[in-house]
Amino acid sequence: MSEAVCSLLKKILLPDTEAVKQGTNELTALLKQDNGVSELCQVLGNSSLEPGLRQCAATMLRRYLMVNKNWKKLLPETLQELKNGLVNILGSETDGSVRTAIAMLMGLITRNTEWPELMQLFFTLGASEDLAQKQLCLYVLSVVSGEGTLSLLAHCSPLLQLLDKCLLDPTLPSVSLGHAIVTVARLSELISSQHASQFQGIVHNIITVSQRLLAEDEQPVWETIELLEVLIENEIPVLAADLPNTVQFIISLSVNKDLTDGLRIKAITFLGLVTRCKKKYLVKHKLTSPIVLSLFSILCEEVPDDHPLGILMADNPEVAFNSTGEDEVIHSAAQSLDQCARHLAPDRLLQPLIPAVEQALQSQDFNKLVRDCALLALSQFAEFLQPDISKHHNELLPLTLNHLAEVCNRSQNGCPDPPGATRLFYAVEVFCENMEQQDLLPHVEPLLQHVMAILQVERTSPYMKKNAISVLGSMALSVKEHMAVHFEKVVALLKIYLLGESQGDSTPLQLQSLETLAQLTRSLGTQHIQPYANDIIELAMVLLQRSKAKDDPELRKTCYRLFSALASVLHEKLTPHLPPLVESIQASLQSKQGVVPVLKNDSNEAVLQRLGELEYSEGEEEEDLDVAGYSVENIFLEEKEDTCVALRELAESCGEGFVPFIPRIAQDVFDLVAYPNEDVRQAALVTMTHFVIALSKRTSDEGVKCFDDWTARVMSKLSEVILNDEYSVVTSALEGYSELLGGVGERLLQQPQHLPSILASVTNVFTCKTKCQRAGDDDDDDDASMDEAEMDEMLVEYAGDVLDPLGKVLGPARFSQHFPAIVQLFAKRLRPSSSECVRSYVVGKLAECVEILGPHCAPFIHVLMPIFVAGARDLSSGEVRGNGIYGLGLLGLHGGEMVLPHLPGVLMCLSEVMAVEKEAQASDNICGALARIIAAHGRSVPIPTVLPAVLNCLPLREDFEENTTVFSTFSALYQQREPTVLLHLPMVLRAAAIVYTTPQADAACQSVIEDLVRRVKADSPDQLTAMIAAVPEPELRQRLEAAANSAPPPDGGAPQQ
Known part of the structure; x- marks a missing residue:
C-alpha cells in the first residue's frame, strides 16, 4: 500500500480549497499510471484505515472513471482486478458510508460493461438464509439500479422474481423492504409488454406490504408512491387490473391526519396525477367521486391561518414562504382538485362536488372551516368548469350571498375581520369573473347590496374592505354597462378612499379603489361614462400630482391604468389632458429609481433576487470593482411595465390626438426593449409596434419620415429579439409582426428588407434556430424538456400566425411565390410522433393559407391534397379531421380544373368519414366542404347523390x-x-x-x-x-x-x- 495515496486522500479531505484542488490533481495524475487504480483499491480494502479515507478512495475512483476517456484507457486486467476487489470488499464492509460509495462505484461499472459475477452475487445473497446478506443484497441493488438501470435489462425477469420473494419475507426490516421497492421503481423504467404480468403481481404485493408497514415506517410507503408515479405514466397498463385497490389505498393515505405532511402531500399529488393520466380508467371503475370527495374533505381540514389557498397561495410568495405544513397539505389538495377540474368531464366532477359544497355552505357554525373551503373549491371550479357550473348558480350564489350578509353582521357586532372572509371574497370574485353575463345579472342587486353594506360598516378591517372593493370591479367587468345604474352610489363610497389623505405612500384601500374605478370606467363604455368623464379625469390628475409629490410609484402606475381605461372610452376627447400625463409617463420611463448596487461579497443576494431580478453588468462600470451587478425593486419594474401598457392603449385609443407625442417618448420606450427584466422588454416591444401603427396614419412629410425611421428600427429590433431573447419576448415580437401587417398593411413592405426579414424570422422559429429554442437542448431534466417542447410548439404557432396577415398584405399572387417554402416548413412538422395539437394546427393553418391563395392554390394541390386527406382520416382527433375536411372543401372551391382529377377521391373520402363521424365540428365541416365543391364544380359532381347528403347534415350543430x-x-x-x-x-x-x-x-x-x-x-x-x-x-x-x-x-x- 502506498503511503503517498493516503497522503493525497487526506489532503483532499482538508477544509482548504487550494489543498483539495492540489490533492485532486495529484491523485488524478496517479490514477493515470498503470498501477494507480490498484493502489486506490488497496486503500479501499484496508479496514484498518479510517472510514473517511476509504469512502474518499471509492468516490475519487468513481469520479475518475466517470470520464469516458479514462474508462476507455482502463486495461482489461485492471478492470477485472477492480471487480474482484469490490466484490470481496463489499461482503466484509461494515461502515455505511463506505458501503454506499462502493455500491455507487459498482453501479458505474455495470453501466459501462457486463458484470455477470455481480448479478450472481445478488442472486446468492438474496437466496441466503442469513438476514444480513439479504439486506446487503437489497441495499446494493437499490444503489446499483440507480446508477445503471439500463444495464439490468437482460436480468430484469430474474431480478423481479428475487425482489418479489424478498417482499413477502416477514423477517426483513422495513428499511430493506424500502430498498426493494426502490429497485422495482428503477426497473419499472425498463418495463415492456413481456414484463407486464410480473409487474402487476409485484405491485400488488408492494401495496400489501406498504399497508402493513405504514404504522412503523413511512419511508417504504413513500417509495411505493414513487413507483406508482412511474407506472401510471407508462404506456404499458400495469396498474389497470389493480387500479381500484391502488387508488383506494392512496385515498386512505391522503386523508389520514396521523401521517406526516410529506407523505400526505405525496399521496394527494398522486391523485391529481392519476386523474390526468388515467381518467378513462377512473370513470370506468367509478373512482372519480371518491377522489373528488377525499380532496374536498382535505380542503375542509382546519388550519391555524385564514388565507386563501390554491391559486392565491401560488401567487403570493410571502404567504407561500411562511406557510406551515398544514397549509401545504391543503395547498396540494387544491392543486389536485385543479387537475380534476382540468381533466375530468364537468358532469363527472360536479355530480359529487355540488352536493358536498352545498352541504358545507349550509353549515350553521360560521367558525367551521368547511364552509370556507367550500367557497374556495367553488371559486376554483368556477374558473375551469364554465359554462357547466353556472347551471348551478341559482343554488350556489344565494348561499354565497347569505355568507356575505353574515360577514356584514359580524363586522357590525365587533369582529373587523371574520374568519373565512378572505376565501369568501375570493370565491365571489372568481365566480363573478367567470359567470356569463345573463347568469350574473339577476344576482347583481343583492350582491351589490351586501358588498356595499360591508364597506359602510366602520369596524370592518381595511383588508376586508379592500377585498370587497375588488369584488365591485369584478362585477363591473362581467355585467359591463348594466352597472351604470349603480355607478354613482359605488363611486360615492370609493371617494372616501380615493381622496383620503395619508401621511406616507398610498394605502392598499386607495389603490384598490382606483383600480376598481378604472374597471368601472372601462366596463360602462363611452355612452354611460361620458357624463362623469370630466370628474374622473380631474380626480386622476389630482392623484397623479399627488403621486409625483410623494414620489409614489404604486400610485403612479395605478393612475396610468385609470388613464388607459379613460382612453378606451373617450378616445380623442382625452387629448387636451395628455400633456401633463405624458410628462409624468416620460419621467417614469427614464427613472432609475429602485436600482440598487449589489456588492460582490453581499451575503443577502438571495433576498435581493426575491426583491427583483439580479442582472450582472459586463464591464460598463469598470471602476466600481466591488459591484457585482444591480437589482431593481419589483415596484419600479411594475411601474415601467404598466407605463408601457398605458402608452400602448393611448396610442390605440386616442388616434391623431396622441400621435404628436410619439416622437418625444418613442426613444425612451425603445431603450426599454433592452431592459434587464423580460416583462418590461415585452411591454416596451408591444408598445413600439403600436407606435408605428399610430404613426402610419400621418400623411405629412414629417410624419412619413418619422414613420419610415421608426418602422426600420422596430422591424430590425423584432428580428433581433426573435433570434436572441426569451420565450415571452419572442412571442410578443412575432405578434408584433402580425399587428404591424394588420395595422399598417402594404406600406410596411415598401422597404425591400422587411419582407425577407419577416420570412427569415418565421423560418428561424420553425427550424428551431432561435436562442430560446436552443437553450434547452442539453437539459437532462425530463419535465423541463417537456415544458420547453410545449413552448417551442407555441412559438411555432405564433410564427405561423404571422402568415395570415402577411398573405393578405401580399395578395394571392405574391403570396404564392413564397408558398413553396412555407408549405415545406409546415409539412416537416407532420411527423408520426406529432401531437394532436401540432397536427391540428398545421392542417388548419394550411387550410387558411389556401383561403388566402384562392385560385393561386392550384399549383400546390399535389402537395396539399395528401395532407388534407390524411387529416380528414385522422381517427384520433375530431379537430384534426375537421381542419382536414375544411381544407379539402377549400381546394375544391379554389382548385379550378387542376382539382378535377382528385374530386372522385375527395368525395369518396368525405363519404367514408361522414358514415362514421360523431364529432359535431367535423360533421359540419363535411357539409360545408360538399357545399363548396358543388358550388364550384356542379357539373362534375353527382348532385343527386351529394345534395341529399348535405341535407342530411342539417341543421348544423356547432360550426x-x-x-x-x-x-x-x-x-x-x-x-x-x-x-x-x-x-x-x-x-x-x-x-x-x-x-x-x-x-x-x-x-x-x-x-x-x-x-x-x-x-x-x-x-x-x-x-x-x-x-x-x-x-x-x-x-x-x-x-x-x-x-x-x-x-x-x-x-x-x-x-x-
Whole structure:
C-alpha cells in the first residue's frame, strides 16, 4: 500500500480549497499510471484505515472513471482486478458510508460493461438464509439500479422474481423492504409488454406490504408512491387490473391526519396525477367521486391561518414562504382538485362536488372551516368548469350571498375581520369573473347590496374592505354597462378612499379603489361614462400630482391604468389632458429609481433576487470593482411595465390626438426593449409596434419620415429579439409582426428588407434556430424538456400566425411565390410522433393559407391534397379531421380544373368519414366542404347523390358559420333550376327556417335565406304557400313567411354569396 495515496486522500479531505484542488490533481495524475487504480483499491480494502479515507478512495475512483476517456484507457486486467476487489470488499464492509460509495462505484461499472459475477452475487445473497446478506443484497441493488438501470435489462425477469420473494419475507426490516421497492421503481423504467404480468403481481404485493408497514415506517410507503408515479405514466397498463385497490389505498393515505405532511402531500399529488393520466380508467371503475370527495374533505381540514389557498397561495410568495405544513397539505389538495377540474368531464366532477359544497355552505357554525373551503373549491371550479357550473348558480350564489350578509353582521357586532372572509371574497370574485353575463345579472342587486353594506360598516378591517372593493370591479367587468345604474352610489363610497389623505405612500384601500374605478370606467363604455368623464379625469390628475409629490410609484402606475381605461372610452376627447400625463409617463420611463448596487461579497443576494431580478453588468462600470451587478425593486419594474401598457392603449385609443407625442417618448420606450427584466422588454416591444401603427396614419412629410425611421428600427429590433431573447419576448415580437401587417398593411413592405426579414424570422422559429429554442437542448431534466417542447410548439404557432396577415398584405399572387417554402416548413412538422395539437394546427393553418391563395392554390394541390386527406382520416382527433375536411372543401372551391382529377377521391373520402363521424365540428365541416365543391364544380359532381347528403347534415350543430356557405349553394342551384334541389325544395326551406332569425345565422346568411325564399315566392307563390303550410312547426312557418315578405336590398340586387 502506498503511503503517498493516503497522503493525497487526506489532503483532499482538508477544509482548504487550494489543498483539495492540489490533492485532486495529484491523485488524478496517479490514477493515470498503470498501477494507480490498484493502489486506490488497496486503500479501499484496508479496514484498518479510517472510514473517511476509504469512502474518499471509492468516490475519487468513481469520479475518475466517470470520464469516458479514462474508462476507455482502463486495461482489461485492471478492470477485472477492480471487480474482484469490490466484490470481496463489499461482503466484509461494515461502515455505511463506505458501503454506499462502493455500491455507487459498482453501479458505474455495470453501466459501462457486463458484470455477470455481480448479478450472481445478488442472486446468492438474496437466496441466503442469513438476514444480513439479504439486506446487503437489497441495499446494493437499490444503489446499483440507480446508477445503471439500463444495464439490468437482460436480468430484469430474474431480478423481479428475487425482489418479489424478498417482499413477502416477514423477517426483513422495513428499511430493506424500502430498498426493494426502490429497485422495482428503477426497473419499472425498463418495463415492456413481456414484463407486464410480473409487474402487476409485484405491485400488488408492494401495496400489501406498504399497508402493513405504514404504522412503523413511512419511508417504504413513500417509495411505493414513487413507483406508482412511474407506472401510471407508462404506456404499458400495469396498474389497470389493480387500479381500484391502488387508488383506494392512496385515498386512505391522503386523508389520514396521523401521517406526516410529506407523505400526505405525496399521496394527494398522486391523485391529481392519476386523474390526468388515467381518467378513462377512473370513470370506468367509478373512482372519480371518491377522489373528488377525499380532496374536498382535505380542503375542509382546519388550519391555524385564514388565507386563501390554491391559486392565491401560488401567487403570493410571502404567504407561500411562511406557510406551515398544514397549509401545504391543503395547498396540494387544491392543486389536485385543479387537475380534476382540468381533466375530468364537468358532469363527472360536479355530480359529487355540488352536493358536498352545498352541504358545507349550509353549515350553521360560521367558525367551521368547511364552509370556507367550500367557497374556495367553488371559486376554483368556477374558473375551469364554465359554462357547466353556472347551471348551478341559482343554488350556489344565494348561499354565497347569505355568507356575505353574515360577514356584514359580524363586522357590525365587533369582529373587523371574520374568519373565512378572505376565501369568501375570493370565491365571489372568481365566480363573478367567470359567470356569463345573463347568469350574473339577476344576482347583481343583492350582491351589490351586501358588498356595499360591508364597506359602510366602520369596524370592518381595511383588508376586508379592500377585498370587497375588488369584488365591485369584478362585477363591473362581467355585467359591463348594466352597472351604470349603480355607478354613482359605488363611486360615492370609493371617494372616501380615493381622496383620503395619508401621511406616507398610498394605502392598499386607495389603490384598490382606483383600480376598481378604472374597471368601472372601462366596463360602462363611452355612452354611460361620458357624463362623469370630466370628474374622473380631474380626480386622476389630482392623484397623479399627488403621486409625483410623494414620489409614489404604486400610485403612479395605478393612475396610468385609470388613464388607459379613460382612453378606451373617450378616445380623442382625452387629448387636451395628455400633456401633463405624458410628462409624468416620460419621467417614469427614464427613472432609475429602485436600482440598487449589489456588492460582490453581499451575503443577502438571495433576498435581493426575491426583491427583483439580479442582472450582472459586463464591464460598463469598470471602476466600481466591488459591484457585482444591480437589482431593481419589483415596484419600479411594475411601474415601467404598466407605463408601457398605458402608452400602448393611448396610442390605440386616442388616434391623431396622441400621435404628436410619439416622437418625444418613442426613444425612451425603445431603450426599454433592452431592459434587464423580460416583462418590461415585452411591454416596451408591444408598445413600439403600436407606435408605428399610430404613426402610419400621418400623411405629412414629417410624419412619413418619422414613420419610415421608426418602422426600420422596430422591424430590425423584432428580428433581433426573435433570434436572441426569451420565450415571452419572442412571442410578443412575432405578434408584433402580425399587428404591424394588420395595422399598417402594404406600406410596411415598401422597404425591400422587411419582407425577407419577416420570412427569415418565421423560418428561424420553425427550424428551431432561435436562442430560446436552443437553450434547452442539453437539459437532462425530463419535465423541463417537456415544458420547453410545449413552448417551442407555441412559438411555432405564433410564427405561423404571422402568415395570415402577411398573405393578405401580399395578395394571392405574391403570396404564392413564397408558398413553396412555407408549405415545406409546415409539412416537416407532420411527423408520426406529432401531437394532436401540432397536427391540428398545421392542417388548419394550411387550410387558411389556401383561403388566402384562392385560385393561386392550384399549383400546390399535389402537395396539399395528401395532407388534407390524411387529416380528414385522422381517427384520433375530431379537430384534426375537421381542419382536414375544411381544407379539402377549400381546394375544391379554389382548385379550378387542376382539382378535377382528385374530386372522385375527395368525395369518396368525405363519404367514408361522414358514415362514421360523431364529432359535431367535423360533421359540419363535411357539409360545408360538399357545399363548396358543388358550388364550384356542379357539373362534375353527382348532385343527386351529394345534395341529399348535405341535407342530411342539417341543421348544423356547432360550426354555424358554414350555414352561409350551405344556403348560398342551395340558392345558386335553385337559380340554375337544378332538378335535385327543386325536388328537395321543401327540405331546403325547412332547414332554412330552422336557422333563420336565430343566432345560428349571421347577417349574410339571413340575407341569403331571404333572397332564396323571395325567389321561390316570385316563381311559384302557390307552391311556396303549400310548402309553408306543410311545415308542422308553427314557429318555422312564421319564419318562412317573414322571409318571403322581407324587403329586398335597396339596390335591388342579390345578396353577396
